[in-house]
Amino acid sequence: MRGDELYLMNPWWRDPEEIYVDKHIVTFEKSTFKYYPEELFKEILPERPGVYTIRGPRQIGKTTFLKFYIKGLIEKGVNPSNILFFTCDGINDRFELIETLKIYFQIFKKNTDKIRYLFIDEITTIEDWQKSIKYLVDIGLLDNCLVVLTGSSAYDLKRSSERLPGRKDHGKDLVYIPITFREFLGSLGISVGGKTMEEILSLSIDDLKILYLKNAFLKEYFLKYLNTGGFSKVIDDFLKRGTISETTKGIYRDFILGDAEKYLGSRRNILDIFRKLPDVVGQRFSWNSLVDLFTGAIESVDTIQKYFEYLGYSFILANVFFVDISRKSIRPKKQKKTYPSDKIITEIISEISGKEIELPRLIEMFTLRHLIKDEDLVQHGMNLYDGPFFWYSNRGNEIDFIYDHNGVLIPVEVKYQNKINKSDYLGMKRVFGKGVLITQDIVFKDEEIVGIPAWLFFAVFDHSE
Numbered sequence: 001m002r003g004d005e006l007y008l009m010n011p012w013w014r015d016p017e018e019i020y021v022d023k024h025i026v027t028f029e030k031s032t033f034k035y036y037p038e039e040l041f042k043e044i045l046p047e048r049p050g051v052y053t054i055r056g057p058r059q060i061g062k063t064t065f066l067k068f069y070i071k072g073l074i075e076k077g078v079n080p081s082n083i084l085f086f087t088c089d090g091i092n093d094r095f096e097l098i099e100t101l102k103i104y105f106q107i108f109k110k111n112t113d114k115i116r117y118l119f120i121d122e123i124t125t126i127e128d129w130q131k132s133i134k135y136l137v138d139i140g141l142l143d144n145c146l147v148v149l150t151g152s153s154a155y156d157l158k159r160s161s162e163r164l165p166g167r168k169d170h171g172k173d174l175v176y177i178p179i180t181f182r183e184f185l186g187s188l189g190i191s192v193g194g195k196t197m198e199e200i201l202s203l204s205i206d207d208l209k210i211l212y213l214k215n216a217f218l219k220e221y222f223l224k225y226l227n228t229g230g231f232s233k234v235i236d237d238f239l240k241r242g243t244i245s246e247t248t249k250g251i252y253r254d255f256i257l258g259d260a261e262k263y264l265g266s267r268r269n270i271l272d273i274f275r276k277l278p279d280v281v282g283q284r285f286s287w288n289s290l291v292d293l294f295t296g297a298i299e300s301v302d303t304i305q306k307y308f309e310y311l312g313y314s315f316i317l318a319n320v321f322f323v324d325i326s327r328k329s330i331r332p333k334k335q336k337k338t339y340p341s342d343k344i345i346t347e348i349i350s351e352i353s354g355k356e357i358e359l360p361r362l363i364e365m366f367t368l369r370h371l372i373k374d375e376d377l378v379q380h381g382m383n384l385y386d387g388p389f390f391w392y393s394n395r396g397n398e399i400d401f402i403y404d405h406n407g408v409l410i411p412v413e414v415k416y417q418n419k420i421n422k423s424d425y426l427g428m429k430r431v432f433g434k435g436v437l438i439t440q441d442i443v444f445k446d447e448e449i450v451g452i453p454a455w456l457f458f459a460v461f462d463h464s465e
Contacts (some may be wrong), residue, residue: 001086001090001091001096001099001100001103002103003103003107005086005090006084006086006100006103006104006107009085009086009087010080010083010084010085010086012070012074012080012083013080013081016074016080019067019070019071019074020071022067022071024063024064024067025064025067025068025071027064028064028068031232031236032236032239032240033187033188033232033235033236033239034187034232035061035179035183035184035187035232035235036068036187037061037065037176040054040065040174040176041069041072043172043174044069044146044148044172044174045170046072046073046076046078046115046117046146047115048146048170049115049143049144049145049146049170050146050147050170050171050172051133051137051142051147051149051171052146052147052148052149052171052172052173052174053148053149053150053151053172053173053174054148054149054150054151054174054175054176055124055150055151055152055153055154055173055174055175055176055315055377055378055381056150056152056175056176056177056315057152057177057178057231057255057314057315057316057341057342058152058255058259059231059233059251059252059255060176060177060178060231060232061176061232061233062121062150062152062176063087063121063150065176066085066119066121066148066150067085069119069148070083070085070117070119073117078117079114081108082108082111082114082115082116082117083116083117083119084101084104084116084117084118084119085119085120085121086100086119086120086121087120087121087122088120088121088122088123088125088126088129089121089122089125091125091126093126093127094126094127094128094129094131094132095132097120097123097126097129097132098132098135098136101118101136101141102141104118105141114144115144115145115146116144116145116146117145117146117148118142118145118146118147118148119148119150120147120148120149120150121150122150122151122152123149123150123151124151124152124153124155124156125151125152125262127156129149129156130156133147133149147171152255152259152314152315153259153263153313153314153315153381154313154314154315154377154378154379154380154381155263155310155313155314155381173378173379174374174378175374175375175377175378177230177315177341177369177372177374177377178229178230178231178341178342178369179230179232180230180369180370180458181221181222181225181366181370181455181458181459182194182370182458182459182460182461182462183230184221184225184230184235185218185221185459188221190218190221192215192218192459192460193460194460194461194462194464195460195461195462196405196461196462196463197403197405197410197436197461198405198406200436200450200452200457200460200461201410201434201436201448201450203445203450204445205443205444205445208443208444208445208450208451208452209443211443211456211460212443212453212456215456215459215460218455218456218459219441219455222454222455222458222459224238224239225458226343226362226366227244227343228244228343228344229342229343229344229345229346230342230343230369231252231342231344233248233251234248234252234343234344244344244347248344249344249347249348249351252344252345252347252348253348253351253352256270256316256345256348257270257271259314260310260314263310263314264306264307264310269298269303269307270307270311271352272294272298273294273298273307273308273311274348274349274352274353275352275353275354276293276294276353277338277340277349277353277357278349278350278353278355278356278357279293279355280293280338281338281339281340281357281361281365282337282339282360282361282364282365283337284335284336284337284392284398285335285336285337285338286335286336287301287304287305287308288301290304290308291304308338309383312380312381312382312383312384313380313381313382313383314381315341315377315381315382316340316341316345316382317338317339317340317341317345317382318338318339318340318341318365318368318369318372318382318384319336319337319338319382319383319384320336320337320338320339320368320384320388320389320390320401321334321336321384321385321389321390322334322335322336322389322390322391322392323387323389323390323391323402323409325391325402325409325431325432328404328407328409330385330389335392337390339361339364339365339368340357340365341369341382342365342369343362343365343366346362346365359416360414360416363414363416363438363454364400364414366454366458367400367401367412367414367438367454367457367458368388368401370457370458370461371387371388371401371403371412372384372388373386373387373463387402387403387404388401388402388403388404388412389401389402389404389409390402391411391431393427393431397427397431398427399411399412399413399427399428399431399432399435400412400413400414401413401414409432410432410434410435410436411428411431411432411434411435411436412435412436412438413425413427413428413435413436413437413438414437414438414454415437415438415439416438416439416440416454417439417440418439418440418441418442420437420439420442420444420451422446424437425437425446425449425451428449429446429447429448429449433448434447434448434449435448435449435450436449436450436452436457437449437450437451437452438452438453438454438457439451439452439453439454440453440454441453441455443456
């Protein structure tokens with residue numbers, strides 16, 4: 001990348017006011033729905049140099065986050081020439097990545113007393129990018145620099161034999177995924193008291209009824225969230241139009257298929273998978289059984305596994321694994337389950353396949369999203385080797401999800417209906433002695449089993465409380 005291209009991507013070098021007309025900033029300010037990823041801002045403190053990575057699906061808002069971070073630096077008085085932004089979509093390889101950073105330091109001679117802020121967008125499009133960053137760290141070029149690298153996949157960690165090099169200063173691996181219902185409400189100015197899984201299990205029936213009545217007004221917001229999912233762009237589109245436009249769907253369809261073609265060399269095979277996914281979502285399967293399902297399209301077990309793992313690494317599908325509850329570890333050779341990562345992904349799947357994913361499966365999908373801990377996604381994306389899990393017995397009993405709460409495995413079963421029988425949670429009670437049953441709109445308490453509506457559980461459940 002040439003120096004004149006860097007000047008185009010960093011207009012604040014010429015005039016600091018240019019950050020206010022940046023297209024990402026302007027689009028955000030004009031949007032009806034505004035979500036600020038406050039946790040990311042808290043994790044990356046400007047006075048702490050180091051190498052930070054942010055991974056998450058395309059179109060989630062990573063670039064907008066970077067531009068707002070840059071805006072904040074300029075407003076705090078940081079010299080604009082100490083701030084570099086560029087995207088790797090226009091860079092050919094890791095060697096050009098090194099040269100681009102060298103060009104920047106040639107344009108603006110390094111002052112060791114001042115922190116430099118380097119924002120490199122979509123770095124995971126560059127094969128073996130870690131080697132370039134390691135080289136630059138080793139020669140000292142990144143000393144006293146705060147480096148933020150974003151990427152749309154954790155797939156590079158699987159392919160690369162070299163993880164990000166040891167950090168001399170601060171630094172952290174972070175993820176940015178579709179927002180929860182709780183975050184959705186927060187962005188609309190609605191604050192709901194949070195509860196941990198342990199606190200939810202300890203609620204009495206009176207507590208549950210009070211919680212229900214106090215928050216019953218959230219139901220109308222939940223219907224909107226069910227229609228949109230957790231991508232801010234999709235939410236904004238829906239709130240403005242009352243529907244998700246074909247243009248917005250096209251943006252997400254194009255990135256899913258385009259990235260698949262780039263990483264796997266085959267758009268056709270991903271289309272074949274999507275055509276069959278409505279028959280697979282939420283169902284137990286083995287890689288061998290999928291070969292039978294995809295007969296005539298994808299013949300190899302290894303290829304099937306590779307494609308589903310790729311979709312997990314790219315935050316498109318969430319692949320859930322069986323947990324051995326006695327050992328508290330997964331059994332990779334046992335059956336698995338998969339879910340789309342978000343509502344807009346289900347829209348793309350339905351469009352390609354011509355089949356709708358039914359509402360009970362969508363509620364399971366949303367339940368899984370709310371049980372996911374961001375820190376568990378850094379290395380494997382949404383291949384959920386670190387949980388949440390699921391469980392089934394040889395007799396056929398199955399628990400939708402198993403949540404690890406401080407080393408204690410807690411079952412979460414989804415029964416999105418208003419008529420609940422004891423048989424609906426008998427397996428949880430017998431095997432675990434406790435658990436959470438996600439219902440449509442009723443609360444109940446049976447010893448250590450808590451029944452709670454999906455809209456209420458999604459609104460109050462908070463890992464961090």
